[in-house]
Amino acid sequence: MGCLGNLLWFIFGGALSGLSWCLAGCLWCITIVGIPVGVQCFKLAGLSFFPFGKEVRYGGGAGSFLLNIVWLLLSGLVLAVEHAIFGIVLCVTVVGIPFGLQQFKLAKLALMPFGAEVY
Template sequence: MGCLGNLLWFIFGGFISGLSWTLTGCLWCITIIGIPVGMQCFKFAALSFFPFGKEVRYGDGAGSFLLNLIWLIVSGLPLAIESALIGVVLCITVIGIPFGLQQFKLAKLALMPFGSEVY
């Protein structure tokens, strides 16, 4: 079921989300200081392309908080708004609700990606 869900997800919204994370990661990697942030973006791009069967555990810590704050101001809000809007559109139909919930999971991740782990 996870394979079929990931295939349908990729067609109906996962490609756009993953492409946004990849583009954001490329922009962060332009500077040497932004490379760790860009690498985190690429990790979450892979999750965004195929999210079914994966869990996200959110971390904490002072370093993560500061980096999440900078992230939120620079890149987090546009990615979170994009995922939330796609999630609302997908939740209009009963069949799209699981896909919309995955988008909401990605929206939360876009607000605080640092300190989070994907399983």
């Protein structure tokens, strides 16, 4: 079921979500200081392209917390709002609820990507 869900997800909105993460990663990689943040964006783009069957666990320390604050101010809020809007639109129909829930998972991840691990 996860394979079918990922295929439908990619066709009906996952490609756009993943490309948003890739764009954020490219913008962060322009500066040398932002390359680690850009690499994290590219990792999360893979999750955004195919989220079914994957779980996110949050952790991290003080460094992750400080980096999450900088991330939130510069890129995270825009991505989180995008995922939340997509989630609301997808949850309007019964068929779209599983896809909307994945968008909400990605919205939370867009707010706090550092210290999070994808399994």
